[in-house]
Amino acid sequence: MTDSDTDSENGDWRSTTIDAAQAEHNPKVAVVVARITQLRQSIDNIDGAAIALLAERFKATAQVGQLKAEAGFAPADYQREDYQIQRLHRIAEDAGLDPDIAEMYREFVVTETKKRHARIAAAGGGPQVLDVFA
Amino acid sequence: MTDSDTDSENGDWRSTTIDAAQAEHNPKVAVVVARITQLRQSIDNIDGAAIALLAERFKATAQVGQLKAEAGFAPADYQREDYQIQRLHRIAEDAGLDPDIAEMYREFVVTETKKRHARIAAAGGGPQVLDVFA
Numbered sequence: 307m308t309d310s311d312t313d314s315e316n317g318d319w320r321s322t323t324i325d326a327a328q329a330e331h332n333p334k335v336a337v338v339v340a341r342i343t344q345l346r347q348s349i350d351n352i353d354g355a356a357i358a359l360l361a362e363r364f365k366a367t368a369q370v371g372q373l374k375a376e377a378g379f380a381p382a383d384y385q386r387e388d389y390q391i392q393r394l395h396r397i398a399e400d401a402g403l404d405p406d407i408a409e410m411y412r413e414f415v416v417t418e419t420k421k422r423h424a425r426i427a428a429a430g431g432g433p434q435v436l437d438v439f440a
Numbered sequence: 441m442t443d444s445d446t447d448s449e450n451g452d453w454r455s456t457t458i459d460a461a462q463a464e465h466n467p468k469v470a471v472v473v474a475r476i477t478q479l480r481q482s483i484d485n486i487d488g489a490a491i492a493l494l495a496e497r498f499k500a501t502a503q504v505g506q507l508k509a510e511a512g513f514a515p516a517d518y519q520r521e522d523y524q525i526q527r528l529h530r531i532a533e534d535a536g537l538d539p540d541i542a543e544m545y546r547e548f549v550v551t552e553t554k555k556r557h558a559r560i561a562a563a564g565g566g567p568q569v570l571d572v573f574a
Contacts, residue, residue: 349501360541377468418544
């Protein structure tokens with residue numbers, strides 16, 4: 307199957323869906339479809355685990371934010387941030403992941419934590435509730 | 441300890457670091473520091489697990505991209521995307537995570553997958569290597 311075959315069969319190749327209907331026409335394609343289905347199940351399992359971890363992470367950072375606010379600690383801690391950047395870089399390399407993706411993950415969770423605490427502050431929590439890096 | 445105490449001690453409160461030096465001055469603060477240290481260890485463990493999962497996810501999507509390219513399948517699959525959005529939304533709710541964060545996670549991994557495959561295509565892999573949603 308080439309791109310032009312896909313074009314002619316489906317009209318718009320961008321909307322191609324990997325399913326049993328495609329596999330029927332070609333045994334070789336059926337093998338690929340089965341393998342993709344298997345990989346997608348693994349991807350879904352990974353995503354489920356990742357969402358569970360993110361849920362736990364935000365629970366933990368919320369507690370850190372609360373504790374910092376109660377004790378009057380500053381929200382940001384750049385020494386902690388440097389530690390996290392270097393540690394995640396090292397872990398990513400060991401895991402066979404591009405360290406840039408690990409840094410994007412860190413920025414994603416930190417940015418969300420910042421936004422959440424900014425909303426708490428806007429609602430009257432005061433700037434000390436702004437736990438930036440946890 | 442109040443914000444102004446922190447100001448006078450550190451000059452710039454934004455660079456406050458949670459460490460043993462602060463705990464020495466105040467037993468109550470020592471309790472908070474110990475608890476934050478404990479929570480940070482959990483956050484670091486969560487991040488380590490998340491990086492390992494991301495490493496596995498990108499390995500799996502790279503395989504899906506390769507299989508699609510070999511079989512001539514289209515890179516995008518919007519039926520698959522809809523399924524993932526709804527599934528992650530449901531999992532996030534069950535885990536006690538804001539579904540918006542789950543959607544941001546999905547966008548983060550999908551965007552990165554897109555970028556990676558765009559680079560493969562630019563290097564001569566052809567547009568069929570562009571596995572968008574895996």
